[in-house]
Structures are given as C-alpha cells and as structure tokens.
Amino acid sequence: MEIVETKVIPDEEVGLLQRNVEEVVEIHAWRSLRYVAITVVAVLIGTIFGCAVSLYLSGAYDFETFALEATVARPKHPLNFLAVGDWGREGTFNQTMVAKQMGRVGRQLRINFVVSVGDNFYQAGLKGPHDTKFKNSFSKVYTARSLQTQWFAVLGNHDYLGDTLLQIGDILTQKDSRWFCDRSYQIKYFLCGTSHIGYCSKFVELFFIDTTPFVNDYWSAAQQRTFDWRGIDLREEYLHEQLQNLNSTLESSKAIWKIVIGHHTIRSLGRHGDTQEMVKHVLPILEV
Numbered sequence: 001m002e003i004v005e006t007k008v009i010p011d012e013e014v015g016l017l018q019r020n021v022e023e024v025v026e027i028h029a030w031r032s033l034r035y036v037a038i039t040v041v042a043v044l045i046g047t048i049f050g051c052a053v054s055l056y057l058s059g060a061y062d063f064e065t066f067a068l069e070a071t072v073a074r075p076k077h078p079l080n081f082l083a084v085g086d087w088g089r090e091g092t093f094n095q096t097m098v099a100k101q102m103g104r105v106g107r108q109l110r111i112n113f114v115v116s117v118g119d120n121f122y123q124a125g126l127k128g129p130h131d132t133k134f135k136n137s138f139s140k141v142y143t144a145r146s147l148q149t150q151w152f153a154v155l156g157n158h159d160y161l162g163d164t165l166l167q168i169g170d171i172l173t174q175k176d177s178r179w180f181c182d183r184s185y186q187i188k189y190f191l192c193g194t195s196h197i198g199y200c201s202k203f204v205e206l207f208f209i210d211t212t213p214f215v216n217d218y219w220s221a222a223q224q225r226t227f228d229w230r231g232i233d234l235r236e237e238y239l240h241e242q243l244q245n246l247n248s249t250l251e252s253s254k255a256i257w258k259i260v261i262g263h264h265t266i267r268s269l270g271r272h273g274d275t276q277e278m279v280k281h282v283l284p285i286l287e288v
Contacts, residue, residue, distance in 0.1 A: 080109040085156070085263065088121035088137040095141060103144020113149050114142075118156025118212075118263030120181070125162020125228070129171050139176045153181035156263040157212045157227075164228045183210040183231070184242060186249065205255040209246060211262040213238060214277040239281070247285045260286060 082102055089095040102114075121133045159167055166172065172179045189204040212218065213235060218227055232238045250258055264275040266283050 080106075080111040081113050081115060082106060082111055083115035083117060083261070085117035086119040086122075087116070088119065088133065088158075090133060090136040091141050095137070099141050099147070100144070102142070103146050106144060106146030106149075111146060111149060114147060114151045115206075115261060116151055116153035116181075117261055118154050119158040120153055120156065120167065121162065122158055123161070124225075125159040125164065126166050127162055129166060131162075134172055134175065138179070147178075149178065151178045151180060152187065152208070153179070154208045154261065154263060155181065155183065155210060155212060157215065157218060160212050160218070160227045160229075161225055162228065165230055182208070184208055184245075188255070201254065203255050204257040204259070205253050207246060207249065207258065207260045209260060209262040209282070210242060211264040211275070211278060211282075214281060215264065215275065216277060243281055243285065246282070247288075250285065251288075 082105065084098070084102065087095055087098070105111075106114075121131075121137055126133055153167070155164060155167060167181045168183060172181070185208050187206045187208075189206075190200045190202070212227075213229070213232055217223065218225075219235065229235075246260070250260075260282075262278075262282075264278055265272070266278045266286075267274050
C-alpha cells in the first residue's frame with residue numbers, strides 16, 4: 001500500500017489531506033488553486049481533517065437544489081472514506097474478499113462513509129424492487145461493522161442497462177438505509193471545529209457527475225443493448241446543463257480542495273483506454 005501525504009493548507013489546525021490508495025486501477029488527479037479532480041475505478045481511501053458534512057442533491061439538470069442533511073463528524077479525528085467501483089457481483093469475482101479488506105481498513109481508519117463510482121450491479125443493473133441482486137451484492141456482502149455507514153453512489157453504464165430510477169429512488173434506501181444514489185450531486189466538508197461552522201471558510205467539496213450519457217456508443221443505432229434513459233428526455237440539453245453546472249459550481253466554489261467523481265475514466269492505460277467524450281467535454285473544465 002502506498003501512502004501519500006499532501007499539505008492541504010499551512011494552517012496546522014486543519015492538518016493533512018492523506019490519501020491511502022490500494023489496488024487502484026485508474027486515478028486521474030488534477031490539482032491547482034481551484035480544484036482537484038479524481039477518477040476512481042477501484043479502492044480509494046481519502047482522509048481529511050474536518051468536523052462537519054453537508055450534502056447537496058441535484059435535480060435532473062442542477063447540482064445545488066437543496067440541502068438534504070448536515071451531519072457532524074468527530075471533531076478530534078480525521079474524516080475518512082473509502083471508494084469502490086465495478087463491485088456488484090453477488091459476492092463472486094473476489095467481491096467478498098475485497099469487502100473483508102474494506103472492513104478491516106474501514107475499522108482502522110474509522111471511516112465516515114463509502115463512495116461507489118458506478119457499475120453497482122452486474123451485468124445489467126437491477127430489474128425491479130424485488131431483484132435479489134441488491135441484497136446479494138450489497139447488504140449481504142458489506143457486512144463489516146465499519147461499513148455500516150452511509151454509501152454515496154453514482155450510476156455506471158451497467159446500471160443503465162437495468163432500472164435506473166430504482167437505484168436513484170427511495171425504495172432501496174428503505175431496504176438498506178446505507179444506500180444513497182443519484183445522477184449528480186455534491187458534498188461539502190467543513191474543516192473547522194463544530195463551534196465555527198457558521199462562518200467556516202475552510203472546506204472540501206466532492207462533485208459527483210453522471211458520465212454514462214456522454215458516451216456516444218451507448219446511443220448508437222447499432223447498439224444491441226437497451227439502456228434505461230428515463231429522466232433524460234433530451235440528451236444534448238441534459239449534457240449541456242450538466243457541464244454548465246459542473247463548470248459554474250467549480251468556478252464559484254471557495255473550497256480548498258475540489259474532487260470530481262464519475263464512473264468513466266478520462267485517461268486510462270486499461271483495456272478500455274481513454275473515454276474520448278470525457279476528454280473532449282469534461283477535461284477542459286478540470287484544466288481551467
């Protein structure tokens with residue numbers, strides 16, 4: 001395991017932003033005074049000294065629609081999280097083994113939540129509210145005590161082959177309260193003590209984006225698989241609004257660190273290679 005420690009700001013009361021990365025297939029990170037973007041396809045452990053979290057949900061075309069909740073983290077301990085992708089295998093393909101390791105690391109770091117970067121259920125998402133894949137791939141696999149915390153998920157292309165509205169709706173949350181999934185949203189972490197939240201100017205933001213609709217091949221007339229595009233009535237409008245909102249929220253954000261999370265890689269040496277649509281449309285926003 002490689003451990004990278006990076007100074008977030010010189011203020012000692014804020015501390016360090018520490019990233020422990022194990023078995024990462026692909027990570028792209030861009031850092032400037034304005035943002036850090038990270039694409040994750042395996043397990044990422046992020047550590048941020050902080051004390052408060054607020055989550056902003058999106059509508060179909062907007063990032064900040066309303067504040068869902070604000071939870072207070074442990075003020076004397078780091079804010080830790082795990083991220084995992086391409087995992088919904090009903091315990092097979094080493095999923096159970098990875099889950100056990102996540103549980104051990106989660107216990108050691110006292111994690112606050114888990115991020116899922118998509119392809120939550122193979123091979124073709126969920127087929128309905130009674131699909132046993134949710135229980136067999138999620139609830140019965142991630143049983144470690146440290147993983148009984150909030151999960152924040154986005155959709156991958158395999159999820160779009162099933163019932164996407166089911167994954168982003170309330171039914172699964174009623175089955176397992178850890179589950180939260182939406183197309184795009186953001187989370188804000190304040191880096192001040194709980195008594196300073198009202199005027200805290202030191203915070204980190206995570207921006208979750210919906211990358212699957214960008215890929216042209218999924219919309220091709222020659223595409224033999226059936227994607228569930230409900231909720232995306234006009235593709236070009238949906239993509240334009242998502243890019244516009246991503247650009248404007250990154251630009252207006254005063255966060256010390258800005259982390260953008262989505263399913264598809266931008267640059268990759270893996271067998272899928274670069275995602276050209278992400279290179280064309282998303283990368284320029286991150287490089288500004």
